[in-house]
Amino acid sequence: MKHTTRRRPATDPDLAPPAPAAARHRGSYDRPLARLADLTAAAAAEVLALVMPVDCVCCGAEDAALCGVCSRRLRLLTLRPFRAELQAPALVDVDGSALLPVVAAGAYRAELAQCLLSFKSHGQSRLAGELAQALARAVHAAAGQAQGVALVPVPTSSAAFRKRGFSPVHLLLRRLLRAGSIPGFTVADALRKTVPPARSRVPLTGVRDQPGGQKGLSRGARSRRVRGSMRARAGPWSPSVAGRPCIIIDDVLTTGATVAEAARALRAAGALVTGAVAVAATRPPAPSDGQAVSPAVAGPGGGEQKNKPEKDE
C-alpha cells in the first residue's frame, strides 16, 4: 500500500462556508463560537486545496485524496452499521452484559482504517465527506426513532489538538450539521479533558509513535489512563446535558475505555446516556453474531442502560 499524502499545515480544510440551501434542514450547534472559528479557517483552507497536490490515500492514484474505486470500497465497508460493545472489554460487565451499547459504522480495516488514519493526520476534505456519511449512517442506526438526542463528541486532548490543529470527531459532526445529514439531532460539545490524578497516569513509552496512538495500550492500562480524564463543561457557553438523552460520538472504538469514561462524566452531569457511536471498531463481531442485526441503541425499547458503575478493569 502506497502512502502518498503530504503533510499539510495545521489548518482545517473542511471548513467552507455553508451553502445557502443547506440551512433549512440543518441541526444546531450548541457552541456558537465554534461557527466563527469555522469561518475564519475556511479562507486559508480553500487556498491550500488549490495548491496542494493529492493522491488517493489508499491506493496512491493521482488527483484525488480518495479515488472512485477506494471510495466505493469505503462505502461498502460502512453500509451496515453494527453493534460492537461486546467486543470492547471495558464495556463488558463481569456477568458478560454490556455497560453501554455502541454502534460502529464499520470495521477498522482496509480502506476505512486507511482513510481514518490519514484524515486524523491531515484532515482532507474529501475524506471528511466520506467518513461523515459513514458516521451519519451509524448515528441514524443507533438513534432509531428516538427524538431530541444530543450527540456529544469525545473531547480531544489539548496535545492532540495542538499537533493536528483540529479535532477529527468535531469536524465530522460539523460537516454533518452543515450538510443537513442529521436533522433533529443537536451536537452538544459538552465534555472536556481534565488532568487525571498522577497515580492513574500510565507512561506511553513505545506507544505514542504507533499509528492510532492508544491502540497499543492494554485494556487495563488504557482504562487506568482515561479514568477521571473527562468532565462535563460548565460555563455560560457550555451546553447543559442534564436530563437530556445523549449519544457519545468517537472515531475508533478499541477497548471502550474512552467511551466508558465519557459516559461516566456525562452521567455525573445528569445526562441520560443511551449509547455511543464510533466510525470504526477494531474488534467487529463475527458475521453470525446476532447483535450485528440490531444496531439501535436509543430507539423504542432501547433507552438508557442500567446505571451500572463503569469498571476500571
Ligand SMILES: [Zn+2]
Ligand atoms: Zn484509491
